Amino acid sequence: MTDSSDIPRSGAVTLHDVAREAGVSLATASRALNGSARKVADSYRERVEAAAVKLGYSANLSAQATARGSSAIIALLVADIADPYFGEIASGVARGADEAGLVVTVAITERDPEREVRLVRALRGQRPRGLILAASRASQELAPDLAAELDLFAAGGGRVVALGAESDNVRGVAIDNRGGADALGAALADRGYRHAIVLAAAEGVVTSDSRLAGFTEGFTRAGGVVAEVYRGGFTRESGHDLMAQALAEGVDAGTVVFGISDVVAIGALSALREAGRAVGDDIALAGFDDIPTGRDVTPALTTVRIPLEEVGYQALRAAIDAEWAPERAHLGLEVQLRASTPPRG
Helix, strand or coil: CCCCHCEEEEEEEECHHHHHCCCCCCCHHHHHHHHCCCCCCHHHHHHHHHHHHCCCCCCCCCHHHHHHHCEEEEEEEECCCCCHHHHHHHHHHHHHHHHCCCEEEEEEEECCHHHHHHHHHHHHCCCCCEECCCCCCCCCCCHHHHHHHHHHHHCCCEEEEECCEEECCCCECCHHHHHHHHHHHHHHHHHHEEEEEEEEEEEHHHHHHHHHHHHHHHHHHHCEEEEEEEECCHHHHHHHHHHCCCCCCCCCCCCCCEEEEEEHHHHHHHHHHHHCCEECEEEEEEEEEEHHHHCCCCCCCEEEECCHHHHHHHHHHHHHHCCHHHHHCCCCEEECCCCCCCCCC
């Protein structure tokens, strides 16, 4: 190896510097650090990696992307990174990306279709290897502007994955929101509940509408009645405000409240307590997703468990695997009956 003191320090460390430090050719250093399909002997690879660490070398991802046509990046678009639902999905994506030697870039859409289009357009410039759309949308069909951007991304060699059904140029990881909510509605009716209200998102939001439809089907089929649907959003604040509105209009003891997500249900729980109503024995409460906070609140929240980290992991695999069959990502949902919905006599 050369003496590292001979390496100039006036600018960023280059691959040439690493090759000199490791005593190998530039081509060998490049193959060792840049994920070439051509295998490098372990002894050389270890020398190159040690030299890179010693010199503080960082690969030029933009240059790699230009040379390869794509970068070692997976782009993940979520609606709200503060929502544990998306946080757990992101954790699964990150786990899969780490296994594959990739880096995850997260962008937040705030459920704004125009913002989503702008983000996809900007991300195309980074040439990510894959693009995962995890945010809820207002239609099963992609908006024309977004579809056009995704077509351009796919034409450039990138792969698009969405949480939902597959479509042209888009691989899908499906979550059976309707079936899971149907099972929840039936289970609550079996526990003796006959009147329910639902705290949902705006009409047209696919995830919310699917859960509302499924819950209504399961609950009414088993003898219950959905008396009212209040619409807002997916946030804790929305759950709190919708529950406060419902309470102001009057909610009878023995009613079960279904929040379209655990976050919404936890907001509702706060409003119930502020109004002096007992959650469980007075007004029952259920959510959907099974985020960790729902297990920690008192009483623990009845919900439908989605294996969210596995959803993210399967989305990552769909983004990078050459062969993909949707049935590989079959994700079982499970009703979790807890103290927030005790059996009624």
